[in-house]
């Protein structure tokens with residue numbers, strides 16, 4: 080156990096010393112603080128106020144068989160501090176209640192309700208404590224409890240379906256959309272209340288794609304679980320795969336060779352570019368600029384072919400592994416990567432010029448779907464959507480991993496928060512990513528790329544963070560016996576960001592919903608797991 | 609406007625000629641793992657690494673029955689890495705779509721040595737009794753359905769029944785200028801009422817079960833159902849669990865299965881064309 084080195088720790092102890100049961104650092108950038116369940120509201124408020132800390136995620140763990148309690152974890156981070164502070168509070172099995180933070184922190188609204196559904200703990204004082212992950216018609220089960228077998232087959236659901244808040248008022252109509260949408264997109268239900276054209280408010284119903292992922296992590300041996308991590312959200316396969324492997328490596332204190340770190344960096348940036356260019360095209364498409372989209376999809380295809388050349392799979396699957404990278408690249412593969420990046424950079428410039436030359440596109444995207452910085456901050460929005468609304472966060476810079484320390488880069492931040500600027504963030508980031516890849520491939524890619532992994536020690540906790548192309552991805556694990564995990568928590572940035580969509584569509588016309596939604600492009604599967 | 613035209617002309621035609629011409633894909637692409645069952649000394653290392661249980665075995669005294677299910681395979685290539693003697697090889701084959709789920713399953717029976725390695729291959733078969741009659745029956749119903757469909761154009765309704773969105777990425781790619789599925793008279797439609805084919809991805813979550821059924825019921829007859837990807841065929845890495853039913857054919861009658869994780873756009877195209885009788889199944893045969 081290492082010495083705790085959290086700045087302002089002394090002031091914190093002065094105020095809360097008596098309430099803190101213990102405090103220790105698992106590693107330099109990961110500090111654990113054990114407190115009582117009833118103190119969490121005060122401590123959270125203090126950390127957010129005095130330390131300007133941000134609540135990253137909230138999750139639970141069933142430790143009834145070992146510690147006789149459930150644990151709730153609250154992960155905090157602070158500006159300009161590479162450390163994560165993880166506050167742990169026990170929840171008794173006999174009185175399974177914990178104080179809700181959702182009223183002050185809408186960002187954890189769904190996460191607290193997940194805990195209710197999955198663990199059967201009650202978030203007291205939650206403003207909307209209804210079911211979220213297990214829909215209303217489910218029987219009364221709590222699948223993430225240890226006494227619930229993952230392959231339980233539940234009888235056909237008899238319960239009542241979700242009842243939406245009715246749209247009231249003269250001339251106000253409810254427009255239900257989904258879960259099956261008009262286009263080829265993931266399922267979710269949107270219920271719009273509209274007065275004529277403008278949207279008054281939007282209610283969301285997610286978790287249609289909830290497929291027991293977190294529970295499954297407790298069954299699969301670690302080397303197989305990597306593939307499960309890659310399937311959390313297909314468009315972020317490599318980021319989630321990396322976040323997972325990184326968590327195991329941190330728990331087992333495995334140091335990766337530099338070559339592996341550089342290769343991971345390159346692949347992470349390739350994934351970012353693929354998705355960003357596709358989104359740029361799709362946003363243009365949604366306002367009728369079909370030609371721009373045709374070029375964008377062609378560019379994405381170019382990268383997918385390159386992905387296949389580098390990883391054997393168009394989504395970069397099967398490339399990351401615990402201990403590094405599965406296959407090294409030969410010189411010609413790196414050369415061809417460099418050529419692709421050069422050709423792509425040229426074409427990308429053309430694409431951006433094409434979009435900028437279209438006044439009508441800019442007209443439609445400017446001032447559309449605004450998410451104000453103040454609201455973005457209150458809601459805890461991350462990633463591309465956050466940066467377009469003044470939230471200056473990027474895990475690559477704030478908590479460097481892989482080889483990012485070696486390649487300083489600009490983090491684009493805008494204040495306008497509209498669709499145009501969410502696109503602008505992507506355009507800027509593609510340019511930065513291309514520069515990172517170019518610098519990385521300039522280095523000698525020699526030496527070891529994968530090290531053999533010792534047996535993973537039991538009962539170690541580790542937090543791992545990756546800036547996926549959408550934003551902050553968190554994996555938290557506790558290792559178990561036989562090369563397996565006791566718990567794996569996955570937080571995709573989509574989970575934080577849905578409230579931003581609700582906010583951004585208000586007052587816009589319903590016809591603009593697709594392009595606003597696209598400008599966030601959140602992952603339903605990443606949300607629902 | 610001029611800029612747009614200039615860009616279009618300088619780009620030229622980018623659409624692939626697949627399937628009339630075979631596609632050139634990277635030698636690094638991981639397609640179907642192929643098994644040299646005669647040579648295979650031991651199935652255990654491959655079974656041990658296979659993330660989805662696509663390779664499984666069952667021992668009984670000195671005999672072992674090994675099952676390979678391409679419906680579960682996510683094409684990770686670990687089995688080839690784990691097996692000595694190059695008995696398992698990763699090929700570039702991706703045209704694996706089939707009308708019969710059982711066509712994706714191979715079974716090999718071995719006599720074992722005392723240490724559990726294979727002594728002799730006793731038998732090798734696909735997992736059904738009378739292949740010829742079966743293929744004929746499936747072919748017949750598919751043809752009848754298609755004849756009823758207007759002309760040879762096709763309207764597809766896609767439903768994500770719980771996928772990771774990987775399959776969606778590749779399905780969307782079918783509309784890009786490279787794959788341009790509309791050149792076959794095939795298009796994606798918004799309403800199931802206009803659709804001839806339901807293209808389903810994902811392991812069918814309990815939360816999507818009802819919506820999937822409703823979409824299917826909204827389609828006019830005759831209707832085709834295509835299960836896409838390892839998850840759609842078998843639940844893939846998710847399998848069946850408290851939240852997932854673990855295959856589209858647990859809920860709907862499926863006409864064609866398209867393996868892959870996700871299937872590449874050409875594989876999707878092959879499966880879709882197969883379902884409407886415009887392509888034949890590609891046969892791979894592991895018999896020595």
Ligand code: SF4
Pocket residue numbers: 641654657658659660661662663680681682683684685686687688
């Ligand atoms: S390639 Fe397929 S059969 Fe081989 S290990 Fe991977 S999933 Fe299993």
